Amino acid sequence: MADTVRQSPRPISRTLANAFLVGAVLIAVLPLLLVAVNTFKPHASIVANPLSLPTSFDFSNFARAWRGGNFGVGLVNSLLLSGTTVVLTLVCASLAAVALARQHIAGWKLVTIYFLCATTVPIQLFLFPLYFVFARLGLVGNFAATGVVLTAINLPVAIFLLRAYVISIPREIDDAAFMDGANSWQTFRYILLPLMQPGLITVAIIVFLNSWNEFLITSTFQKGRDNVTMTLGYLSMNGTYATDQGAMMAGAFILVAPIVVFFLVMQRYFVSGMSAGAVKG
Incomplete structure (x- = not known):
């Protein structure tokens, strides 16, 4: 019982560390993805909804x-x-x-x-x-x-x-x-x-x-x-x-x-x- 109590914080700390790393990756990657998505959209679509996906790939x-x-x-x-x-x-x-x-x-x-x-x-x-x-x-x-x-x-x-x-x-x-x-x-x-x-x-x-x-x-x-x-x-x-x-x-x-x-x-x-x-x- 004592060994279980002593070892239980380790998975919790590992989970918190992984969650922190995933959050940091999302913070770094999401702006880049947002830029990539909006490169194929006209000005009016970006102003109306910058989070929407492009309807066509216009270069x-x-x-x-x-x-x-x-x-x-x-x-x-x-x-x-x-x-x-x-x-x-x-x-x-x-x-x-x-x-x-x-x-x-x-x-x-x-x-x-x-x-x-x-x-x-x-x-x-x-x-x-x-x-x-x-x-x-x-x-x-x-x-x-x-x-x-x-x-x-x-x-x-x-x-x-x-x-x-x-x-x-x-x-x-x-x-x-x-x-x-x-x-x-x-x-x-x-x-x-x-x-x-x-x-x-x-x-x-x-x-x-x-x-x-x-x-x-x-x-x-x-x-x-x-x-x-x-x-x-x-x-x-x-x-x-x-x-x-x-x-x-x-x-x-x-x-x-x-x-x-x-x-x-x-x-x-x-x-x-x-x-x-x-x-x-």
């Missing part, structure tokens, strides 16, 4: 949204900007993470505190001086320069994640490489970097999603219709297509669908990288 909303949001140019620009940010972040974060995890750096705790502070300081404080410098140097609208700003924003989190992953790699591997005559760069390039691959993929996914969804930085530094990204293209539809909710829903679907598909494809690597890097901290 004219997608055509108007693609032209109105200039998504053909925005897709290329978003991929270019996100790719640049991912490459710069991985290069800088991997080098910094190995140094913080493997080298005896005096004051490394102060460096850690600095990174923690950097994640809490709002970027709005730096926008005006950054824009002033970019304008003086003629870098406004330059994807590489904007990628540097996004890289600086993503670096603290990326370094923390990769440092935890490097710490989980046994130091004996480094010692064996040094015994075989490898120097520090060769150990990093040929030994540690391949072992860091799951962590690098995880960081790349996070940085790519953040860069794709970025609005404040891109709206500040990416001026001109030829430099528009997906988010800026969707924003430009707000004035012209404010009375065409069908096109707005189709534009939102075009904006969100690539990153949803990207995450679904990469989620296995994301989960494995996060779990592997959480062994030690």
Whole structure:
């Protein structure tokens, strides 16, 4: 009897946890489903009942949204900007993470505190001086320069994640490489970097999603219709297509669908990288 009473809370807690997860999934998925349903409906049907199912599959909303949001140019620009940010972040974060995890750096705790502070300081404080410098140097609208700003924003989190992953790699591997005559760069390039691959993929996914969804930085530094990204293209539809909710829903679907598909494809690597890097901290 005592064993039954002692074990009874476990199924209850598990049921509550499952119910919470199901509720969280519904909260995240239902808005996306609502957008997907309304992409095939005309403006009048959406205004009358946004929860109703479409009576036919009309793709004219997608055509108007693609032209109105200039998504053909925005897709290329978003991929270019996100790719640049991912490459710069991985290069800088991997080098910094190995140094913080493997080298005896005096004051490394102060460096850690600095990174923690950097994640809490709002970027709005730096926008005006950054824009002033970019304008003086003629870098406004330059994807590489904007990628540097996004890289600086993503670096603290990326370094923390990769440092935890490097710490989980046994130091004996480094010692064996040094015994075989490898120097520090060769150990990093040929030994540690391949072992860091799951962590690098995880960081790349996070940085790519953040860069794709970025609005404040891109709206500040990416001026001109030829430099528009997906988010800026969707924003430009707000004035012209404010009375065409069908096109707005189709534009939102075009904006969100690539990153949803990207995450679904990469989620296995994301989960494995996060779990592997959480062994030690």
